[in-house]
Every structure is written in structure tokens, then in C-alpha cells.
Amino acid sequence: MTDESNTWTIVAANGEGDSVELHEAKDSRLEHLRRQAVHDLVGAHAKADDYELLIGGVVQANLDLTLEAAGLHDHSEVVIMLKDVNRG
Amino acid sequence: MDVALSNALIDRDWEDFTTQVGRLKLGWPERDGTRIDVVVTAPGTTEQFRAALLCDDYDAIAPVLDFADLADPALLGRVHWPNIEGAPYNSVTYDGRYLPILCVVGTRGYHIHSSHSAEQHPKSSWRLPVVASRLHWFLRMGRLVGRGV
Numbered sequence: 219m220t221d222e223s224n225t226w227t228i229v230a231a232n233g234e235g236d237s238v239e240l241h242e243a244k245d246s247r248l249e250h251l252r253r254q255a256v257h258d259l260v261g262a263h264a265k266a267d268d269y270e271l272l273i274g275g276v277v278q279a280n281l282d283l284t285l286e287a288a289g290l291h292d293h294s295e296v297v298i299m300l301k302d303v304n305r306g
Numbered sequence: 307m308d309v310a311l312s313n314a315l316i317d318r319d320w321e322d323f324t325t326q327v328g329r330l331k332l333g334w335p336e337r338d339g340t341r342i343d344v345v346v347t348a349p350g351t352t353e354q355f356r357a358a359l360l361c362d363d364y365d366a367i368a369p370v371l372d373f374a375d376l377a378d379p380a381l382l383g384r385v386h387w388p389n390i391e392g393a394p395y396n397s398v399t400y401d402g403r404y405l406p407i408l409c410v411v412g413t414r415g416y417h418i419h420s421s422h423s424a425e426q427h428p429k430s431s432w433r434l435p436v437v438a439s440r441l442h443w444f445l446r447m448g449r450l451v452g453r454g455v
Binding site: 231233234235272274275276277295296297299303304305306 | 322323325326329330331332349394409410411416419421422430433435436438439440442443446
């Protein structure tokens with residue numbers, strides 16, 4: 219556990235497989251997690267809304283859920299993926 | 307490129323690939339030399355498909371994405387592909403046969419298609435973890451409407 223029992227370490231990865239560790243309160247929202255993941259993996263210029271947040275391979279539709287309510291736990295892994303992949 | 311070098315480069319990327327496959331709950335990869343199979347399930351169904359990544363000449367060129375018979379992995383081809391509603395399918399002739407492709411950067415079919423063969427993309431576009439993400443993206447593009455494209 220990162221800090222007492224309220225802060226969790228969450229591993230966030232992008233579609234390239236690059237990953238970062240984020241430290242989030244377990245009662246913070248998935249939206250905050252997505253924003254942090256996009257910021258750290260893509261950059262401050264990137265728009266979080268352009269990315270989907272996946273837990274266990276499933277796109278999370280309700281980003282108002284807390285980490286805990288979404289079934290995450292300390293050292294869980296999530297993935298961010300661009301919503302629109304360029305097609306030829 | 308020789309097979310030993312391709313295998314060494316797959317070895318280099320293997321852990322990143324299996325980690326990404328695990329994060330995406332795609333399935334469990336099996337490797338036989340430069341071929342990697344992953345039995346995947348179309349989202350929202352119990353239908354399984356055997357994705358086959360043919361990684362000869364990795365990473366000078368992108369892996370071929372094909373699908374194989376679940377019981378007999380030697381049988382590759384269009385009849386084994388998941389038919390996903392809205393997926394950007396096209397086709398090329400590869401190794402003397404019809405190969406369905408996805409019109410998206412990262413698998414060899416795209417890069418050898420006449421519409422895209424002149425494009426320049428970095429090798430990072432088809433690193434194995436990226437291909438895992440592309441496969442996941444493809445499977446959840448739409449409703450599964452059948453087997454074979």
C-alpha cells in the first residue's frame with residue numbers, strides 16, 4: 219500500500235505498452251485516473267476525452283465510479299487507448 | 307533478416323507483449339518460433355478465435371495478422387476470421403493466397419497493400435505490444451456477426 223490504506227498505486231499503460239505508476243486515492247474517480255494517465259503517458263497537451271479507459275480489457279463507460287467501486291485495488295493495471303484509430 | 311535475429315527481437319519484446327495481452331485480457335499467447343497464437347474471445351460472446359501473428363522478419367516488417375482453425379492451427383485463412391460489424395476489412399494476396407487485412411497501421415497486410423505500401427512508418431508502429439492493442443481494438447469494434455470474412 220502506498221500511503222496508509224487510502225492511496226493506491228495504479229499501473230496505467232497505453233496502447234504501445236508503455237506504463238507509469240499513478241498514486242491515487244481509492245475514493246477518487248475513474249475520470250481523474252484517466253486524466254492523470256493521459257497526462258503522464260501522452261503529455262499535458264493531450265485531451266483525456268480522446269482516450270478510453272479500459273479495466274480488464276473492458277472500456278469503462280461510467281467514469282464517475284470510484285476506483286474502489288470499479289473493482290480496482292492497490293497495484294491494479296488499467297489501459298488508455300485512443301478512441302479513434304487512424305484507418306487507411 | 308535471418309530467423310535467429312527475428313527470434314531474438316521477439317524475445318526482446320516478448321515480456322512487453324505478454325504483459326499487454328494480460329492487461330487487455332486477450333488470452334494466453336503461445337509461441338512457436340516466429341509464430342505467436344492467441345486464442346481470443348469476441349467481446350460479449352463465448353465465440354473463440356485463434357489469432358495467429360506470423361512474425362518472420364520481425365521487426366524489419368510488421369507481423370502478419372491471420373486467424374487459424376481452433377483445433378488445427380495449421381489451417382489459416384479467411385474462413386477463420388471473426389466477422390466484426392464495422393471493421394475496416396480489405397484484402398491482399400499474400401504467400402499466394404487471399405489474406406484479409408485490417409486497414410490500420412501495424413499489421414503487414416496494411417503495409418503491403420498497394421494503397422499503403424509507399425507510406426513510411428516507424429518500426430514502433432508494429433512492435434508486438436502495439437499489435438496486441440490493435441487486435442483488442444479490432445475485436446471490440448462492433449458486434450460479432452459470424453465466422454469468416
